[in-house]
Amino acid sequence: MNxxxxxxxxxxxxxxxxxxxxxxxxxxxxTSSSSSDNEYTTFFDAITSINSKASSMSxxxxxxxxxxxxxxxxxxVWEVNCSKAVLGLALKRENVEWIKVLRRKIxxxxxxxxxxxxxxxxxxAELDRMEIEYRYPLAKTGIRAWxxxxxxxxxxxxxxxxALPIQEAVEWEHKSKVPGKMHACGHDAHVAMLVGAxxxxxxxxxxxxxxxxxxxxxxxxAGNGAKGMIRDGALENVEAIFAVHVSHEHPxxxxxxxxxxxxxxxxxxxxxxxxxKGLAANPHHSVDPILAASSAIISLQGIVSRESNPLDSQVVxxxxxxxxxxxxxxxxxxxxxGTFRAFxxxxxxxxxxxxxxxIVEQASVFRCSAMVDFFEKEYTIYPPTVxxxxxxxxxxxxxxxxxxxxxxxxxxxxxxxxxxSFYSExxxxxxxxxxxxxxTFGSTHTVHSPYFMIDEDVLPFGASVHATIAERYLIEHV
Ligand SMILES: [Zn+2]
Ligand SMILES: [Zn+2]
Numbered sequence: 001m002n003x004x005x006x007x008x009x010x011x012x013x014x015x016x017x018x019x020x021x022x023x024x025x026x027x028x029x030x031t032s033s034s035s036s037d038n039e040y041t042t043f044f045d046a047i048t049s050i051n052s053k054a055s056s057m058s059x060x061x062x063x064x065x066x067x068x069x070x071x072x073x074x075x076x077v078w079e080v081n082c083s084k085a086v087l088g089l090a091l092k093r094e095n096v097e098w099i100k101v102l103r104r105k106i107x108x109x110x111x112x113x114x115x116x117x118x119x120x121x122x123x124x125a126e127l128d129r130m131e132i133e134y135r136y137p138l139a140k141t142g143i144r145a146w147x148x149x150x151x152x153x154x155x156x157x158x159x160x161x162x163a164l165p166i167q168e169a170v171e172w173e174h175k176s177k178v179p180g181k182m183h184a185c186g187h188d189a190h191v192a193m194l195v196g197a198x199x200x201x202x203x204x205x206x207x208x209x210x211x212x213x214x215x216x217x218x219x220x221x222a223g224n225g226a227k228g229m230i231r232d233g234a235l236e237n238v239e240a241i242f243a244v245h246v247s248h249e250h251p252x253x254x255x256x257x258x259x260x261x262x263x264x265x266x267x268x269x270x271x272x273x274x275x276x277k278g279l280a281a282n283p284h285h286s287v288d289p290i291l292a293a294s295s296a297i298i299s300l301q302g303i304v305s306r307e308s309n310p311l312d313s314q315v316v317x318x319x320x321x322x323x324x325x326x327x328x329x330x331x332x333x334x335x336x337x338g339t340f341r342a343f344x345x346x347x348x349x350x351x352x353x354x355x356x357x358x359i360v361e362q363a364s365v366f367r368c369s370a371m372v373d374f375f376e377k378e379y380t381i382y383p384p385t386v387x388x389x390x391x392x393x394x395x396x397x398x399x400x401x402x403x404x405x406x407x408x409x410x411x412x413x414x415x416x417x418x419x420x421s422f423y424s425e426x427x428x429x430x431x432x433x434x435x436x437x438x439x440t441f442g443s444t445h446t447v448h449s450p451y452f453m454i455d456e457d458v459l460p461f462g463a464s465v466h467a468t469i470a471e472r473y474l475i476e477h478v
Contacts, residue, residue: 075207078472083402086468089200090460099459102126103192104174110163110181110188113219116141119161119191123216126195130202134214139228143216147201148208148474155473156213156234156241157466158423159194160187160220169450184452186246186436189459191216193244193434196463201470210474213238219419222380226419230426240391241429242469243420244462246454248446249411250435253461255399256411257432259392263385264315264341265348266417268375271296271359273323275368277332286330290323292366293334296359297321300338303354314351315341315415341415343384352381385421391430394476398468399432403461434462 075082089095102122111119120141127134127145134145141161146154168175168182176182183189194214201212215234219225235241250256273293278286297318308314316338323334340355342348356372363370374381399408411433420431436443438455445451 075204075471076475078401078475080401083468086200086204086464086471087402087460089203090196090464090467095196095199096460099192099196099463100456102195103188103456103459106161106188106191107183108174108177110176110178110183111161112165112181113162113221113225114140116161116218120216120218123161123191123195127198130199132198132202132214135233138232138234139218139225141218142225142229142232142234143214144229144234145198145214145216146211147198147205147214148211150211152237153210153239153474153477154213154237155210155470156215156238156423156427157194157197157470158215158217158226158241158243158420159190160217160225160243160419161191162187162219162221162225164221164448166448166450170453172453182450182452184449185221185447186452186454187220189246189436189454189456189462190244192459193462193466196459197466197470200463200467204467204471208471208474211237212470212474215241224380224382224419224422226422230422235423235426238427240388240473241423241427242391242395242466243423243429243431244434244466245418245431246436246447246458246462247433248435248437248444248452250409250433251437252435252443252455252458253403254407254409254435255395255403255432255465256409256435257387257392257395257430258410258413259387259389261343261384261386261413262411262431263413263418263421264313264343264415265345265384265421266339266341266382267348267352268337268339268380269352269355269372270335270337270375271370271372273334273336273359273363273368273370274332275330275334275366278330280328280330283330287367288330289332289334289363289366289368290330292363292368292370293321293323293336295366296362296370297336299358299362300355303351303358307354308347312347313343313413313415314347315339316351316355341417343413345383348384382417382419383421383425385418385424385431387424387430388428391428394473395430395432395469398472399465402464402468434458434465 106119109118123143132145132147134143136143138144163181163183165180166182166184167180198214217225217229273289275287275289300316303316304314318336318338320337324331340351342351359372360370396408423429436454436458441455443453443455
């Protein structure tokens with residue numbers, strides 16, 4: 001084995017600029033086709049070579065001198081051997097198989113928001129097997145598990161469990177067995193990676209300098225499971241929280257994040273515009289809500305284009321228009337609806353106010369009345385997801401040290417929304433992406449597509465990043 005090391009290091013130094021693209025192929029060859037643990041060791045050596053090089057170049061990373069001062073087994077100061085040990089556990093052949101089987105079981109049996117009873121049961125069975133303590137239920141089907149000393153500091157990692165009302169169009173062995181339901185947002189992978197992290201952390205429990213809280217939450221998709229989890233005590237004593245989302249935009253196991261606003265705040269609206277029904281041939285005897293709604297929709301476009309700062313990204317989209325069914329009659333009412341997004345709370349609530357004003361006022365221009373509903377009672381307003389600078393730096397440091405500098409990317413903000421924002425409003429938090437894109441395999445479709453799929457080789461890497469974020473947080477207490 002030793003004779004291979006200089007060769008591997010040489011290859012990596014030559015190919016570092018191309019590593020990001022080739023990482024996926026390399027990972028695949030390691031996790032899918034290797035026939036012995038020795039080949040995994042080759043992979044660790046390669047990762048270790050990159051990490052050592054990065055460490056010696058940067059004082060910010062843990063230096064190789066401090067690493068050498070540290071005991072190789074205690075990990076009181078994080079060093080290359082600690083990364084190697086975590087990856088070693090995650091990439092053990094039986095653990096790779098186990099985590100894939102777990103994800104496939106969840107994928108085959110998708111459950112919608114607040115109905116994740118079987119998924120939750122499966123997770124609890126795994127936690128029981130690992131002798132990990134937990135509290136259940138939170139927010140109907142949610143779980144709060146913990147590993148470590150039971151004392152402070154407490155750091156949390158969260159996974160969402162719910163699927164979507166989408167018919168899976170991917171034909172494969174473990175396709176969804178439930179018609180019209182599918183894990184099209186990768187939450188099956190999120191659960192598997194967090195249970196995988198639980199296994200790593202349980203194995204390293206004697207090294208933990210505090211408590212890791214594992215949160216399995218229901219209803220991320222328009223159901224605000226996070227709010228229910230927080231209400232039921234998910235964040236009790238927790239001083240920092242982290243979560244991951246799979247991304248088809250990055251090659252397998254590439255980590256991406258950014259400081260500050262990462263995902264937009266998201267709200268929905270529905271307006272009922274009322275007029276007076278009448279024969280289309282005599283429009284002067286009716287009050288036309290079709291014209292009023294059309295005018296309101298045109299005017300809504302002016303909110304972002306004429307009233308908002310172009311540097312403060314915002315969206316107002318009208319996505320539905322329903323009214324009338326008789327080609328010869330002006331209808332009584334028209335219902336329009338849509339969504340709005342912004343990256344700051346002030347812009348977000350300004351949009352909400354202006355959408356209502358524009359619809360009501362434009363309706364009155366055409367002698368109609370309007371009622372606008374923002375579904376606040378159903379809690380479908382998500383605030384923006386904002387990464388705490390220190391927590392973002394922690395994710396970046398962990399990913400860079402664990403997987404090598406080319407495998408971390410700073411990503412632009414996105415207009416999507418996440419109910420992780422409720423946690424990030426409550427405690428310092430960081431949300432990050434993990435790539436699942438593999439062109440050869442075909443995992444190139446966006447989330448919420450019936451063709452969405454993931455490269456499962458991501459799972460052990462996601463588990464390793466989760467576990468290391470938590471373990472290092474407790475040591476370094478960022
Ligand atoms: Zn989703
Ligand atoms: Zn999602």
